[in-house]
Amino acid sequence: MKQRAIDFALLLIGLLALWQIVSLIAGTSAVTAPADTLVYAAGLLRTEDFWRHAAASGYALALASVIAMLGGLALGLLLGLNRLAGDVADPMLLTMFSIPKITLYPIILLIFGLGLSAKVAFGVMHGIFPVAIFALNGVRNIKPIYLRAARSLSLTRASTALTVLLPAALPEIVTGLRMGFAATILGTLIGEMFASTKGLGFLLVRSLDNHEVAQTLSLALFLFVFAGVANAILLALEKRMHRTAAP
Amino acid sequence: MTLAGSIRLALMIALAAILELACRTGLIDRLTMIPPSEMVTALWTILASGSANADIAYTLTNTLAAIVCAVLTGFAAGVIIHALPRLRRVLDPLLTAYYAVPIFAFYPLLVLIFGVTATPIIVIGALFGMVSMLTSTLIGLDRVPPVMDKAATMFGLGPLQALLLIRLPATIPYLITGLKMAVVYSVIAVVAAEFILSPKGLGFRIAFAYNDFDNRTMYGLLLLLITAVTVVVLLLHHIEQRVHERWARQ
Numbered sequence: 004m005k006q007r008a009i010d011f012a013l014l015l016i017g018l019l020a021l022w023q024i025v026s027l028i029a030g031t032s033a034v035t036a037p038a039d040t041l042v043y044a045a046g047l048l049r050t051e052d053f054w055r056h057a058a059a060s061g062y063a064l065a066l067a068s069v070i071a072m073l074g075g076l077a078l079g080l081l082l083g084l085n086r087l088a089g090d091v092a093d094p095m096l097l098t099m100f101s102i103p104k105i106t107l108y109p110i111i112l113l114i115f116g117l118g119l120s121a122k123v124a125f126g127v128m129h130g131i132f133p134v135a136i137f138a139l140n141g142v143r144n145i146k147p148i149y150l151r152a153a154r155s156l157s158l159t160r161a162s163t164a165l166t167v168l169l170p171a172a173l174p175e176i177v178t179g180l181r182m183g184f185a186a187t188i189l190g191t192l193i194g195e196m197f198a199s200t201k202g203l204g205f206l207l208v209r210s211l212d213n214h215e216v217a218q219t220l221s222l223a224l225f226l227f228v229f230a231g232v233a234n235a236i237l238l239a240l241e242k243r244m245h246r247t248a249a250p
Numbered sequence: 251m252t253l254a255g256s257i258r259l260a261l262m263i264a265l266a267a268i269l270e271l272a273c274r275t276g277l278i279d280r281l282t283m284i285p286p287s288e289m290v291t292a293l294w295t296i297l298a299s300g301s302a303n304a305d306i307a308y309t310l311t312n313t314l315a316a317i318v319c320a321v322l323t324g325f326a327a328g329v330i331i332h333a334l335p336r337l338r339r340v341l342d343p344l345l346t347a348y349y350a351v352p353i354f355a356f357y358p359l360l361v362l363i364f365g366v367t368a369t370p371i372i373v374i375g376a377l378f379g380m381v382s383m384l385t386s387t388l389i390g391l392d393r394v395p396p397v398m399d400k401a402a403t404m405f406g407l408g409p410l411q412a413l414l415l416i417r418l419p420a421t422i423p424y425l426i427t428g429l430k431m432a433v434v435y436s437v438i439a440v441v442a443a444e445f446i447l448s449p450k451g452l453g454f455r456i457a458f459a460y461n462d463f464d465n466r467t468m469y470g471l472l473l474l475l476i477t478a479v480t481v482v483v484l485l486l487h488h489i490e491q492r493v494h495e496r497w498a499r500q
Contacts (some may be wrong), residue, residue, distance in 0.1 A: 010340045017340070024365075090254035091261070094484060095437040101434040101483045102476055103441040109460035109468060113282040155284060185350035192352050193442075211358045223355040234350035235343070 020039040035217045044221035059201035063119060064191045067126025071187050072180055075131040079138025079165055083172075089143050096139065099133040105193060112198055122194030122202070129190025130183040137179025141172030167249070181237040188230050284469050292470030302455060303470065309444060309452040312368055316375025316436040321429060324380035328387025329413070336434025338388070345388075354449045357443050371443045371451070378434035390421030423497045425488075430486040437479060 019037050026034040035043070043099045047053050075201040108125065129170035149171055153163045169176070195204025203222055266286045272278045273285035284292070296302050332424025332460050356377070360370035394417050402412035452475055459468035 011339045011343060014344060018344075029363045034359060071314040087254060087257070090252075091257045094487060095258065095261075097487060098483055100478055101409045101438070103438040103445075103453075105438075105445050106456050106475060107470060108445075109456070110283065110472075112460075181350075188350075189352050189354065193354070196446075207355060207358075216362070219355075219358065223352075223359075226355060227351045230351040231343075231347045234347045238346060 031215065031216075034182030035220055040217055040220045040224065043217040044224055046146050047218065047221050048225075053206075056202050059199075060191065060195060060203045063122050063195070063202065064126065065187060066119075067123045067130060068187045070123070071127045071130030071183055072134055074127065075134025075179065075183055076176065078131070078136050079135040079176075080142055080168060080172075081140045082135075083142025083168070084160070084164070086143075093136075093139060096132055096136050100136060104128050104190070106233055108193075108197055111194075117198045121198050122191055122204075125194035126187045126191035129193075130187030132183075133186055134176075134179045134183035137175050137182065138172065141179070142168050144175070145171045173218055173239070177237070177241045177244050181234065181241060184237065185230065185234060188226075188233075192226065198211050257462065261463045264470060280439070281463075281465070284465050288466065289469040289473045292466040293473050295306070296467065296470050296474075302452070305450050305452050305455045306474075308450050312371050312375065312444075312451065313437055313440045315368075315372045316440050317379060317433055319372065320379030320432045320436050321383050324383025324428065324432060325387050325425070327380070328391070331384070332388055332391045339354065345381060345385055353378060354442065356497075357410035357446060361447055365375075366447060366449055371440055371448060374443050375436040375440040378439035379432035379434075382431035382435055383425075383428040386424045386431065387421065389418060390424025390428075394420045395423070423494045426486075426490045426493050430490055434483060441475065 022034075022037045026036045031039075078092075078096075082088045104125075107128070111121055111124050112126070115124050127204075147166065149167055150163075153167045158166065191202075192204040195202035196208045199205045203226065207219060207222050210216075210222065269278075269283070270285045270287055273280070273283055331341060354374070357370065357374045360373050364370040364373070398416050398420055399412070402416045407415065441451075441453040444451035445457050446453075448454040452471055456468055456471050457474070459465075459471065
């Protein structure tokens with residue numbers, strides 16, 4: 004544990020040093036120094052304005068994550084139940100995942116208009132495919148003997164899904180949820196950058212336009228820390244899942 | 251063609267037909283989406299007139315440059331980090347959280363540093379792609395069967411020879427997976443960067459057409475982009491599966 008704390012401290016020091024070097028080379032008008040940025044960030048966190056935008060982003064992110072996770076799980080589990088349906092859907096999901104969805108943004112805007120629904124839709128578009136892909140693969144890689152057991156107990160489809168498929172595929176599903184959540188953060192944020200008057204993504208774009216470098220970096224830092232912590236929590240959960248599922 | 255492939259094709263055609271019908275009957279109004287058949291003719295006009303050729307070449311060059319940088323640096327860093335377990339332990343949290351944090355927030359900073367040129371686009375594309383190559387290289391080297399290392403010792407190979415002759419060839423399936431993901435991530439980042447701020451390129455043209463209410467150009471170029479990405483991804487996916495099958499058999 005102590006070893007890990009030291010490693011983490013070393014990583015932080017390394018990143019800060021890198022940041023300092025970049026800011027020295029690029030000049031403080033392009034990249035502010037770490038110390039100045041941290042002071043600015045501490046001030047930013049005390050403003051009411053920041054938390055209003057953060058709350059708007061949080062609300063959109065929560066909505067988008069719930070929709071992406073439930074939708075992705077339903078899609079992955081249903082398609083995974085049938086060998087043929089899985090074969091048909093797998094490359095399609097992969098392609099949807101790999102398309103630069105940012106270019107589809109105009110379509111989303113034309114359909115949903117500016118505002119909350121557009122950014123939620125954009126978050127869902129990013130998050131749903133990783134969740135579905137991992138759930139699908141999780142279900143497809145289940146040992147056939149589990150399915151035979153379910154059949155010999157003559158379980159219905161619904162109870163097979165709930166009592167056999169879901170627990171057996173859980174480690175993979177949790178991995179998918181983690182990746183999906185990260186993608187949803189990115190999607191929601193990009194959504195706010197283009198079409199919103201609220202949220203951290205909007206603040207980010209505004210500070211860029213006004214050339215407020217310290218604010219841009221503070222926001223990026225806040226988002227990194229938030230996403231990093233969320234990822235670490237989900238990763239810890241995932242590791243526990245994989246350990247308990249191993250035997 | 252396999253049964254799954256035929257069903258997939260039929261599904262796509264059905265989907266296009268439904269869209270076509272919805273657009274033609276006015277269920278989806280023309281300001282939102284133009285019928286798929288018109289997207290094809292729009293794309294044809296753009297390609298025939300050559301008006302987007304410069305943008306296509308720009309995006310293609312940027313993407314290729316980003317992929318080459320991502321794959322080479324990712325691979326080299328992977329080999330080096332694998333040889334230094336201490337460094338790897340320190341970097342581990344960064345590598346696992348890399349795709350979870352919105353790296354893209356860096357793009358504007360890169361523009362501030364490099365100016366509105368192709369450089370920040372290539373850099374963000376390479377940054378986005380290289381970590382998937384790096385992690386794949388690490389995982390691949392981790393999973394080299396111990397028996398192969400024993401064989402290397404038996405033949406009295408030095409560390410470098412063992413790496414080149416035994417460990418790397420054994421890693422190839424993982425490297426292919428890494429390459430695929432690096433391509434996907436690099437393409438996403440390059441197009442997204444062009445979409446946000448760029449002097450030209452496909453992403454730039456799509457954003458421009460959108461702001462200009464020029465739906466024909468926008469949907470024509472979107473069709474081109476999505477088709478190109480789909481073909482490349484499916485091709486890489488196919489190669490990956492074949493390589494994995496071959497290696498699994500050996």
